[in-house]
Amino acid sequence: MAKTIPARKDVPAKDKWDLSSIYKNLDEWESALKQLPELTKEVAKYKGKLGQSKENLLDALKALEKANLQMECVYHFASLEHEADEDDSAASERYGKAMMAYTSFSSDLSFFDSEIQSIDEEKLNKWIEEPAFKDYKIFIQKLLHFKQYILSEKEERLLSLQIQSAETSQNVFSVLTNVDINKTFGSVKVQDYDQQLTQTTFGLLMHNHDRRIREEAYKKFYAKFEEHQNTIAATYSGSVNQDIFTMKARGYKSSLQKALYGNKVPEEVYYNLIKCIHDNLDTLHEYYDIRKKALKLDELRHYDVYVPLVDSVKIDTPYEEAVEICRKALEPLGKEYTDRLCNGLLNGWADRYENVGKRSGAFSSGAYIGYPYILLNYNKENIRDIFTMIHEGGHSMHSWYSVHNNPFMCYDYTIFEAEVASTFNEELLFEYMLKNAKTTEMKKYLLSMRADDIVATLYRQTMFAEFELKTHELVENGQPLTVEVLRKTYRELLELYFGPLMHFEANSDLEGLRIPHFYNAFYVYKYATGISAALALAKRVTSGGEKEREDYFKFLKSGGSRYPIESLRIAGVDMASVEPVQAACDTFKAIIEELKSLL
Numbered sequence: 370m371a372k373t374i375p376a377r378k379d380v381p382a383k384d385k386w387d388l389s390s391i392y393k394n395l396d397e398w399e400s401a402l403k404q405l406p407e408l409t410k411e412v413a414k415y416k417g418k419l420g421q422s423k424e425n426l427l428d429a430l431k432a433l434e435k436a437n438l439q440m441e442c443v444y445h446f447a448s449l450e451h452e453a454d455e456d457d458s459a460a461s462e463r464y465g466k467a468m469m470a471y472t473s474f475s476s477d478l479s480f481f482d483s484e485i486q487s488i489d490e491e492k493l494n495k496w497i498e499e500p501a502f503k504d505y506k507i508f509i510q511k512l513l514h515f516k517q518y519i520l521s522e523k524e525e526r527l528l529s530l531q532i533q534s535a536e537t538s539q540n541v542f543s544v545l546t547n548v549d550i551n552k553t554f555g556s557v558k559v560q561d562y563d564q565q566l567t568q569t570t571f572g573l574l575m576h577n578h579d580r581r582i583r584e585e586a587y588k589k590f591y592a593k594f595e596e597h598q599n600t601i602a603a604t605y606s607g608s609v610n611q612d613i614f615t616m617k618a619r620g621y622k623s624s625l626q627k628a629l630y631g632n633k634v635p636e637e638v639y640y641n642l643i644k645c646i647h648d649n650l651d652t653l654h655e656y657y658d659i660r661k662k663a664l665k666l667d668e669l670r671h672y673d674v675y676v677p678l679v680d681s682v683k684i685d686t687p688y689e690e691a692v693e694i695c696r697k698a699l700e701p702l703g704k705e706y707t708d709r710l711c712n713g714l715l716n717g718w719a720d721r722y723e724n725v726g727k728r729s730g731a732f733s734s735g736a737y738i739g740y741p742y743i744l745l746n747y748n749k750e751n752i753r754d755i756f757t758m759i760h761e762g763g764h765s766m767h768s769w770y771s772v773h774n775n776p777f778m779c780y781d782y783t784i785f786e787a788e789v790a791s792t793f794n795e796e797l798l799f800e801y802m803l804k805n806a807k808t809t810e811m812k813k814y815l816l817s818m819r820a821d822d823i824v825a826t827l828y829r830q831t832m833f834a835e836f837e838l839k840t841h842e843l844v845e846n847g848q849p850l851t852v853e854v855l856r857k858t859y860r861e862l863l864e865l866y867f868g869p870l871m872h873f874e875a876n877s878d879l880e881g882l883r884i885p886h887f888y889n890a891f892y893v894y895k896y897a898t899g900i901s902a903a904l905a906l907a908k909r910v911t912s913g914g915e916k917e918r919e920d921y922f923k924f925l926k927s928g929g930s931r932y933p934i935e936s937l938r939i940a941g942v943d944m945a946s947v948e949p950v951q952a953a954c955d956t957f958k959a960i961i962e963e964l965k966s967l968l
Contacts, residue, residue, distance in 0.1 A: 374723055374724060374725055375724050375725065376724065376725050376726075377453065377454040377456075377457065377724045377725065377726060377727070379724075380722070380724050384720070384721045384722055385453070385720050385721075386449070386453075386717060386718060386719060386720040386740070386742050386743070386744075387716075387717030387740070388446060388449060388450070388739070388742075390717070390738070390739040390740045391442055391445060391446045391736070391738060391739035392442070392446055395463075398443065398446050398447070398463070401439055401442060401443050402443050402466060402467070402470060404439065405436070405439060405440060405443065405470050405474060406473075408432070408435060408436040408439055409436055409473075409474055409477050409478060411432045411435075411436065412429060412432045412433050412436050412478055412481065413477055413478065413480075415428070415429035415432070416480050416484070417484070419481075419484045419485055419488065420484070420485075420487065420488035420489070420492075420493075423496040423499070423502075426485075426488075426496065427501055427502065427505075429481075430502075430505045430508075430778075433478070433481060434504075434505075434777055434778055436474070436478070437777070437778075438737060438738070438777055440470070440471060440474050441736050441737060441738075442736065442738050442739070443467050443470065444467045444468075444470075444471055445734065445736040445739065446467075446739075447460070447463045447464045447466070447467035448464060448467070448734070449734060449742055449744075450463060450464070451463070451464035452727070452728045452732075452744060453720055453724075453726075453727055453728075453744070454724065454725075454726040454727060455726045455727070455728065456725060456726030457726065472532065472533060475529055475532065476526065476529050476530060479522075479525050479526045479528075479529040480522050480525070480526070482512055482515075482519060482525070483519045483520065483521065483522050483525050484522065485509060485512055486512055486513065486515070486516045486519050490513065490516075493509065493513070497509050497510070503776075504776035504777075504778060505776075505778055507778070507779040507929070507930055508778040508779050511779075511929075514631075514633070515630075515631065517620070518619040518620055518621060518627075518630070519619075520618070520619065524618075528615070528618065535611050535615075537607070538604045538605070538607035538608035538611065538888060539608060539885075539888035539889075541604045542601065542604045542605070542608075542885065542888060543885065545597065545600065545601065545604070546568065546601070546883060546885075547568060550593050550594070550597060551567050551568055553593055554566035554567060554571075554589055554590060554593055555589055557574060557582055557585050557586045557589065558582075558585070559574075559577070559579075559582055566586055566589055566590060569729070570586075571586060571590050572675070574586035575587070575672060575675040575676065576675055576676055576677060577676065578676055578677075578680075580666075580672075580673070583672040583673065583676065584670070584672055586672070587671065587672035587874070588874070591874070591876045591877070591879050591880075592876070594876070594879045594882060594883055595876050595879055598852050598856075598879060598882060599852050601882045601883070602850065602851065602852035602855050602882060605840075605850065605855065605882065605887060605888070606844075606849070606850040606851075606855075608887070608888050608890070609624075609840055609841055609844050609850060609890070610844065612624045612627075612841065612890045613841065613844055613845060615627070623841070623842075623845060624841040624845065624890060624891070625639060625838060625841065625891060628890060628891035629891070632783050632785055632932055632933050632934075633932040633933075633934065633935075634785060634932075634933065634934060635934075635945055637945070638898065638934075638944060638945060639834070639838070639891075639894055641946075641947045641950065642831055642834065642894060642897055642898060642950055643831060643834065643835050643838075644947075645947050645950040645951055645954065646827070646828060646831040646832075646897075646950070646954070647865075649951070649954035649957075649958075650865070650866065650868065652954060652957060652958045652961070653824065653828050653866065653867075653868070654867075654868035654869070654870065655961065656820065656824065656957075656961050657669060657674070657867060657868060657870050657871065658870060659678075659961060659964065659965050659968065660673070660674065660678060661673075661870060663678045663968050664676065664678070668870075668872050669870050669871055669872065670871075670872050670873075670874075671863075671867075671871065671872075671873055671874060671877045674867075674871075675821075677814075677817060677818070677821070678813075678817040678820075678821075678964075678968070679810070679813045679814045679817045679818075679968075680814075681751075681752070681814065682752060682808075682810055682811050682814045683750070684749075684750060684751075684752050685749055685750060686749050686752075686755060687749050688721055688722075688747055688749065689715065691747070691749070691754070691755045691758055692711050692714045692715055692758070693711070694755055694798070694801075694802075695707075695710070695711065695714070695755070695758060695759045695762060695794075695798065696710075696711045697801060698759065698794075698797050698798040698800075698801035698802070699759070699794065699797055699798075701797060701910055701911050701918070702797075702910070702918065702921075703918065706766060709766070709769065710762050710765070710766050713740065713741070713743075713762075713765065714743070714758070714762065717740055718740045718741065718742055718743055718765060719742070719743040719744075719745055719758075720742070720743070720744050720745060721745055721747050722745070722746065722747055723746040723748075727744075727746065728744065729746060730744075730746065731743070731744055731745050731746065731757045731760075731761050732744050732761065732764075733761040733762075733764030733765045733768065733791075735764070735765060735768030735769070735771075735772065737772055737777050737780055740765075741764070741765035741766070741768035741769050741772075742765070743758075743761045743762065743764075743765055744761075745757065745758060745761065752814075752818075753818070755798065756795055756798055756799075759794045759795060759797075759798045760791040760792070760794060760795050761791065762791075762794060763790040763791035763792070763793060763794035763795070764787060764790060764791045766790065766925065767782065767786075767787065767790035767791075767925050770922070770925040770926045770928075771925070771926065771927070771928030771929070772928070773926075774926040774927075774928060775926075775927075775928035775929065775930050779928065779929040779930050780928040780929055781928065781929045782927065782928050782929055782933075782936075783929070783933045784892065784895050785895050785898065785899070785933040786899075786924075786927075786933045786936060786937065787895075787899070788895060788896055788898075788899025788900065788903070789899050789902045789903045789906065789924075789937065790903075790925060791899075791903075792826070792899055792900045792903035792904075793903040793906055793907050793910075793921075795822075795903075796903055796904055796907040797907055797911070799815065799819050800907075800911070802815055803815050803816070809967065812967060813964065813967045813968065816960055816963055816964040816967065817964055819960055820957065820960050820961055820964055823900065823953070823956070823957045823960070824957075826896050826897065826899075826900045827896075827897050827900050827901065827950075827953055827954070827957065828866065828897075829866075830893045830894065830896040830897045831894065831897045832862050832863075832866045833884060833886065833887070833893045834891070834893050834894035834897065835862060836858065836859055836862055836881060836887075837887060837890055837891055837893070838891075839858050839862075840855065840858065841890065843858070852882075855881060855882065856878040856879065856881070856882075857878075858881070859878045859880065859881030859882075860873070860877070860878035862881075863877060863878060863880070897950070898944055898949075898950070900953060901944070901949040901950045901952070901953040902937055902940075902942050902944055902949055904949075904952065904953045904956050905941075905942045905948075905949045905952050905953070906921055906924075906940055906941060906942055908952075909921075909941050909942070917941060920939060920940050920941045921940050921941070923936075923939050923940065924936050924937060924939055924940035927939070
């Protein structure tokens with residue numbers, strides 16, 4: 370009997386998130402949206418007056434805080450509604466209104482940062498030491514960090530006005546690949562039916578144990594990308610050029626420096642990551658050798674690297690039971706943590722199951738007001754969905770602690786830190802499930818799954834990060850990004866990372882033209898640093914005592930009150946050094962050694 374996916378209106382309330390923690394009803398949201406222009410005007414009336422007195426500055430900061438908080442709530446509510454049902458035209462319209470309000474809001478208040486930075490720094494530093502400024506001190510100190518790269522008010526306004534047009538390359542890429550090309554891949558014969566080939570089903574087909582299916586899907590998929598390679602190369606080139614325009618306009622020495630400067634991440638962190646992974650590629654190549662032997666292949670092809678080494682173990686874990694597994698796995702963090710997370714997962718934080726129009730995948734989305742919400746598409750027969758639940762739960766608990774230990778103007782943590790809390794939870798779940806595995810098959814499955822996850826997060830994301838670095842450096846040094854240059858650059862990285870065992874197709878290098886993360890430059894390296902920090906901290910907490918656990922909670926509570934390298938150092942890991950990355954590589958090596966013995 371086929372499973373029917375319900376419409377949003379037919380989903381029971383207990384299975385949906387409870388958005389009333391933000392607004393009790395749509396009338397409240399509409400009222401808040403209408404108030405935004407007036408709140409914006411209240412801030413704008415201080416334009417040109419911020420430095421006249423500390424009283425003016427304090428009043429303006431309070432007005433800005435109130436306006437920002439309202440804008441965040443309006444956008445957050447509309448965004449969550451939209452993600453839960455993209456077929457709901459009314460929700461889509463509200464989301465559109467929120468986006469328009471945000472663009473106008475940003476433009477009207479673009480004067481604020483540059484005007485604060487124009488205040489005499491000695492005078493400003495004296496003001497913010499007074500008790501009245503305690504909720505705004507860190508916010509202002511972070512603004513001053515950017516001072517040398519902030520432009521005049523008119524220039525800042527011009528840059529804010531081109532925010533929307535700056536996303537053109539990303540939008541064109543998304544529409545081209547997810548809509549236009551997505552309709553043309555054709556289908557692949559799977560058993561007794563034809564499976565339509567799309568961006569989504571490509572990943573599923575790469576996991577199919579029938580090699581003929583994988584090969585056919587791979588070749589049809591990349592053939593279509595080859596037909597559009599010049600257009601996609603042009604869109605990516607446009608994105609890189611936009612990054613370099615902004616870098617040069619603000620006066621940074623490189624795109625990498627601009628990307629890392631805001632979080633005070635030393636450029637050595639990026640270079641050390643790449644070098645350390647290069648030094649440990651022999652372990653990755655050994656993994657591919659294990660894969661080749663386990664799959665009994667004469668030669669390893671690029672379409673052979675995603676199929677699971679071990680068949681999925683059949684499970685039947687209802688949602689509530691999965692929550693209790695998470696509770697047990699997270700016991701090293703204490704009862705307060707587990708009770709809060711599990712109660713949230715059962716009572717209003719989570720949107721549990723798939724419905725028509727709901728966004729695929731999963732995410733956590735927290736704001737200063739309301740629950741730290743979690744979108745899931747939970748399937749009780751998929752063991753990975755338990756890992757997804759605990760991963761997003763890690764994000765949400767990070768948000769909860771950040772909100773409850775910081776003022777609004779400095780509560781939000783960075784992406785550099787975000788992946789630590791989520792991957793930390795995954796590692797605890799992996800260790801718990803491996804320890805309690807009742808069969809050798811379950812152990813093999815868990816080890817192979819964890820090995821694949823580390824390859825995807827540590828090694829593969831570093832390869833992507835190296836590609837981004839190379840493409841930006843090429844343009845910065847005067848080399849246009851033609852399709853030939855992009856393909857050659859990516860192929861060299863494929864051959865380096867996958868090693869001598871891998872046989873590539875003539876168009877395998879087109880993979881470099883289909884990665885959406887490349888349109889948000891220098892983002893992906895944070896996945897690799899995140900898993901490195903998470904593995905180190907999980908080991909430290911589980912093998913340590915009360916101090917090690919409290920150090921980890923200091924990190925969760927830091928929010929945006931510290932820069933990420935500092936907050937992680939307080940937790941017990943120094944990401945400015947190469948040791949955490951090397952330790953992650955050592956963990957991967959230990960996993961594949963154990964997996965090799967079981968296989």
